Amino acid sequence: MNIIETEDLSFVYGQGTPFEKKANDRLNIQIKEGEFVGIIGHTGSGKSTLVQMLNGLIKPTSGVVRLCGKDIWEAPKEIRSIRFKVGLVFQYPEYQLFEETVEKDIAYGPGNMGLDEEEIRRRVLSAASFAGLRQELLNKSPFDLSGGEKRRAAIAGVIAMDPDVLILDEPTAGLDPAGRDVLLAQISQYHKKRKNTVLLVSHSMEDIARTADRILVMNKGRAAMLDDRKNVFSRGDELEKMGLRVPQITRIMSQLKKMGYNVPSGVLTVEQAANELHSLLGKGIFDE
Amino acid sequence: MLKDITFGQFLPGASSLHRLDPRAKILFLIAVIVFIFITGNYFALALVAAFIIALMFASKIPLKMYLKSMKMILFIVLFTGIINLFYGKGDPLVQIGFLKITEAGINNAIFVALRIALLIIASSMLTFTTSPTDLTDAIERLLKPLGVFHIKIHEIAMMMTIALRFVPTLLEETDKIMSAQKARGADLDSGNLIKRVKALIPVLIPLFVSAFKRAEDLATAMECRCYQGGSGRTRMKRLRFGKIDFYGLLISIAVLGGVILCNIFLPAVVR
Numbered sequence: 001m002n003i004i005e006t007e008d009l010s011f012v013y014g015q016g017t018p019f020e021k022k023a024n025d026r027l028n029i030q031i032k033e034g035e036f037v038g039i040i041g042h043t044g045s046g047k048s049t050l051v052q053m054l055n056g057l058i059k060p061t062s063g064v065v066r067l068c069g070k071d072i073w074e075a076p077k078e079i080r081s082i083r084f085k086v087g088l089v090f091q092y093p094e095y096q097l098f099e100e101t102v103e104k105d106i107a108y109g110p111g112n113m114g115l116d117e118e119e120i121r122r123r124v125l126s127a128a129s130f131a132g133l134r135q136e137l138l139n140k141s142p143f144d145l146s147g148g149e150k151r152r153a154a155i156a157g158v159i160a161m162d163p164d165v166l167i168l169d170e171p172t173a174g175l176d177p178a179g180r181d182v183l184l185a186q187i188s189q190y191h192k193k194r195k196n197t198v199l200l201v202s203h204s205m206e207d208i209a210r211t212a213d214r215i216l217v218m219n220k221g222r223a224a225m226l227d228d229r230k231n232v233f234s235r236g237d238e239l240e241k242m243g244l245r246v247p248q249i250t251r252i253m254s255q256l257k258k259m260g261y262n263v264p265s266g267v268l269t270v271e272q273a274a275n276e277l278h279s280l281l282g283k284g285i286f287d288e
Numbered sequence: 289m290l291k292d293i294t295f296g297q298f299l300p301g302a303s304s305l306h307r308l309d310p311r312a313k314i315l316f317l318i319a320v321i322v323f324i325f326i327t328g329n330y331f332a333l334a335l336v337a338a339f340i341i342a343l344m345f346a347s348k349i350p351l352k353m354y355l356k357s358m359k360m361i362l363f364i365v366l367f368t369g370i371i372n373l374f375y376g377k378g379d380p381l382v383q384i385g386f387l388k389i390t391e392a393g394i395n396n397a398i399f400v401a402l403r404i405a406l407l408i409i410a411s412s413m414l415t416f417t418t419s420p421t422d423l424t425d426a427i428e429r430l431l432k433p434l435g436v437f438h439i440k441i442h443e444i445a446m447m448m449t450i451a452l453r454f455v456p457t458l459l460e461e462t463d464k465i466m467s468a469q470k471a472r473g474a475d476l477d478s479g480n481l482i483k484r485v486k487a488l489i490p491v492l493i494p495l496f497v498s499a500f501k502r503a504e505d506l507a508t509a510m511e512c513r514c515y516q517g518g519s520g521r522t523r524m525k526r527l528r529f530g531k532i533d534f535y536g537l538l539i540s541i542a543v544l545g546g547v548i549l550c551n552i553f554l555p556a557v558v559r
Contacts, residue, residue: 112473
């Protein structure tokens with residue numbers, strides 16, 4: 001079943017002014033329940049606008065967003081309830097922290113939902129553990145945390161609303177490689193345990209390749225591809241034309257294939273490549 | 289919503305008004321304000337209005353921008369106009385209860401409303417055609433004599449430049465933080481006043497935190513470039529009075545003369 005689908009979804013910035021710009025142009029996207037979808041595209045390709053339309057933060061210029069088959073703008077006064085169902089973590093979310101303690105900050109979303117104390121407390125603890133936030137940090141001021149911890153606290157603040165769909169906009173931006181790896185692993189784990197739908201926006205092919213089942217490629221406000229990751233990455237040439245790169249290892253492997261070695265296309269991770277190459281070496285193909 | 293504020297915005301261009309020396313522009317603005325307030329009859333007022341309208345065309349700024357900046361103060365114009373309508377001496381033309389409208393009242397209303405409108409147009413013309421840096425440069429130069437009284441003119445001008453520079457940045461940031469809190473279910477546009485003010489706390493705190501952080505970063509960056517205040521500081525772009533400024537001066541004197549002549553030789557309106 002499609003949890004999110006869009007029909008001819010378009011958004012125009014500054015309509016009727018000389019600065020008019022089409023951010024999204026007639027998008028038709030279907031996302032199934034429980035999927036992990038990566039959204040990738042060049043800067044200015046309309047990724048951020050799209051995700052803000054999916055949770056009703058901005059109203060489409062034309063077209064429809066459906067959540068579980070229902071138009072989210074059917075009752076504009078109820079739009080807040082959509083935002084609880086489609087949780088959106090913004091880019092650099094640490095700027096949204098404001099409470100005295102991390103615990104109170106994570107509780108802000110659930111508090112807005114009107115839940116009771118006990119339920120809020122339960123959700124805060126579970127969200128903190130999903131985000132990999134150590135228990136003793138909960139009573140600290142969010143402004144005393146390190147950069148990576150702040151990021152986790154902010155992500156926990158959205159997870160605590162227990163959304164059916166979790167959207168993360170560039171969650172690894174500005175993190176060091178180790179921090180990035182851990183955060184991505186945690187997001188994957190969250191997806192596996194909660195079995196809800198996750199949308200990860202990124203411009204890093206490596207990040208997307210490591211986590212997503214399907215990939216939506218955005219180009220100039222349009223949906224250029226929406227397919228399984230293997231199929232997307234096998235169209236490397238088209239991606240390059242859009243200013244995107246397939247992961248380095250995928251490029252190396254397709255280069256090898258072009259040179260006549262018997263390796264599969266669409267290899268996405270270094271581990272996978274190592275296995276493939278190992279078996280080739282076993283066959284003695286590199287001996288000559 | 290926040291982006292609709294046009295008053296005080298700079299719109300780059302190459303019109304003759306853009307090229308005027310910013311110091312001259314500030315002085316001309318002051319002169320125009322004086323013109324507006326010494327007008328004693330409709331002819332003088334019409335002359336100033338014609339002058340300002342001519343400048344509006346010379347600025348090559350779309351008329352829409354002026355209308356937008358007027359929109360913000362339309363209420364003030366109408367309000368003061370209507371109050372003045374009932375505030376005149378002489379025989380009432382119309383009497384509604386204790387409110388009476390006299391000829392002087394009507395004149396007052398028209399004068400006050402037009403004066404405020406012209407004032408706003410003239411001052412937005414200055415900001416539309418002058419970049420914030422030019423503007424503060426000019427203010428710094430014009431206020432320099434105050435340095436005699438140990439007033440730190442350069443520091444004040446620098447603070448103004450920085451403040452103006454960060455207005456759009458902070459607006460953008462406010463927008464972002466509001467979106468982020470809305471995504472967490474913040475309800476910013478309903479409820480009574482107290483509820484709304486309370487709802488703004490999650491927006492204001494992060495905004496202040498990041499503003500302070502920005503200020504600190506900026507201070508460090510300035511210190512890294514050996515900034516140490518105004519003394520001994522030279523400028524890359526020096527302000528010079530040119531031909532165009534001279535023409536501006538001539539035209540202004542002509543208009544001033546016209547206004548004074550109108551005032552002297554034509555009868556003043558009943559006030």
